[in-house]
Each structure stands twice: as structure tokens, then as C-alpha cells.
Amino acid sequence: MTAIHPSILSADFANLATELSRIPSADAVHVDVMDNHFVPNLTLGLPVVKAIRAATSLPLDVHLMIDDADRWAPAYAELGSESVTFHVEAAARPVQVARDLRSHGARAAMAMKPGTPLEPHLSLLSELDMLLIMTVEPGFGGQSFMDEMLPKIAAARKASEDLGGRIAVQVDGGINRETIMRAAEAGADTFVAGSAVYSADDPEAAIAGLRRLAGC
Ligand code: DX5
Ligand code: ZN
Numbered sequence: 001m002t003a004i005h006p007s008i009l010s011a012d013f014a015n016l017a018t019e020l021s022r023i024p025s026a027d028a029v030h031v032d033v034m035d036n037h038f039v040p041n042l043t044l045g046l047p048v049v050k051a052i053r054a055a056t057s058l059p060l061d062v063h064l065m066i067d068d069a070d071r072w073a074p075a076y077a078e079l080g081s082e083s084v085t086f087h088v089e090a091a092a093r094p095v096q097v098a099r100d101l102r103s104h105g106a107r108a109a110m111a112m113k114p115g116t117p118l119e120p121h122l123s124l125l126s127e128l129d130m131l132l133i134m135t136v137e138p139g140f141g142g143q144s145f146m147d148e149m150l151p152k153i154a155a156a157r158k159a160s161e162d163l164g165g166r167i168a169v170q171v172d173g174g175i176n177r178e179t180i181m182r183a184a185e186a187g188a189d190t191f192v193a194g195s196a197v198y199s200a201d202d203p204e205a206a207i208a209g210l211r212r213l214a215g216c
Helices: 013-021 046-055 069-078 094-103 119-127 147-162 180-186 203-214
Strands: 003-006 029-034 060-065 083-087 107-112 130-134 168-172 190-193
Touching: 003 029, 003 203, 013 046, 029 046, 046 060, 046 069, 060 069, 069 083, 069 094, 083 094, 083 130, 094 107, 094 119, 107 119, 107 168, 119 147, 130 147, 147 168, 147 180, 180 190, 180 203, 190 203
Parallel strands: 003 190, 029 060, 060 083, 083 107, 107 130, 130 168, 168 190
Antiparallel strands: none
């Protein structure tokens, strides 16, 4: 099932409630949490994600680009996020983090940077509900999709199918009308799009266009 998750990183942070109301057909809102350590950029944290939770009825897909995921991730599940994604590079005990997330009622998701290989982490998959293959270096919106990630997306899809297809394969970074078909053909089913949605005059039309292309 194709899912489109607009990223509010490209939205107007001074008017988040209004910006959230512009994407009613989104399958979830992608919220990028950055700590200025795991990635060079700094965005928002728990108090703002709580406020976002209260401001929309859409499911929240929280993408944690922060160090010490073991310590901080569960609180994002506890506040009512539908899914919480931690980076494998930032977790000391990823299995425990995934179990903590699920025990707080969230889907557990794990992300990997472009340079992190999938194979050494395949044994973790049974603990997860979603795998995020980063298609840019995490930290900033508006970067170009890395075509060299297509084989990794395909490997993630195969690994998911080997486990019955239960695990969603998400891509994040540079997804737009030009790139989404390639990512979909490689096996992604869940698409984060920041600038492609929020830089459009009509975000709802942008979502519909992406959904149509991903379904091809
Ligand atoms: C980047 C973030 C993305 C970002 C994507 O590190 O994780 O979610 O918002 O932005 P676009 O879609 O513009 O590449
Ligand atoms: Zn993201």
C-alpha cells in the first residue's frame, strides 16, 4: 500500500497548525527531529511534537535524527506518535529501542544513512514495522535523490518479503515527481516528501500527483 508522508521540515514553522491543515489527504505527517549532534541541523523536540500531536488528527511519523536514541525515543511513542524512527547509527541497543517503542503503542522503525550497509542489520528486521532507507544524507530538506540507493531499497524490499511483506520500506530525501517512480519500482512503499509537497502552490495536488506516480 502506497503511503505519502509530507515532511513539515519544508513547512512554515511559524504557522504549523495552518500548514498541517493543508495536507488532509496525507497518510501521516513526517516530523524531523534533529539535535545538532547526530546531524548538523537543529529543528524541534518533545514539546513541539506534543503540540503538533494536539494540532492534527493525522498520524505522526516521527523521524529522530538524534544521538542516544535509547534514552529519548520512547517518549516520542508515549505522546501518541503512530510510528517512531530511530537511526541504527545512534542506538546502542536497537532491539531494546524497538521493543520500547512497541510497548508504548507505536510502530517501531529504524533508519539508515546512505553509507550504512543493510546486510549487517537484517537480523533486527523481525523487531521492526518499518525500515527507512535514507536517499540523502540526513540533515536538510531540498537535496537531490541518490540513485545509488536504489539497490539498497530493492534489498530492503526483498528482506521485507522474506518476512511476509509486513515491514514497510520508507524512503526519505529528494522524493519528487521525477524520482518517486524509481523508488517505487525498486520496492519502496512509503514516501517522505518535504519540498515536493510544501514548495507546491497546492500541497494536496502535489500529494495526489506523487500518489499517482508511485502507484504506477
Ligand atoms: C532530511 C529529512 C527529510 C526532509 C526531506 O534529513 O529527514 O525528511 O524533510 O526533504 P525533501 O523531501 O525536500 O528532500
Ligand atoms: Zn525525515
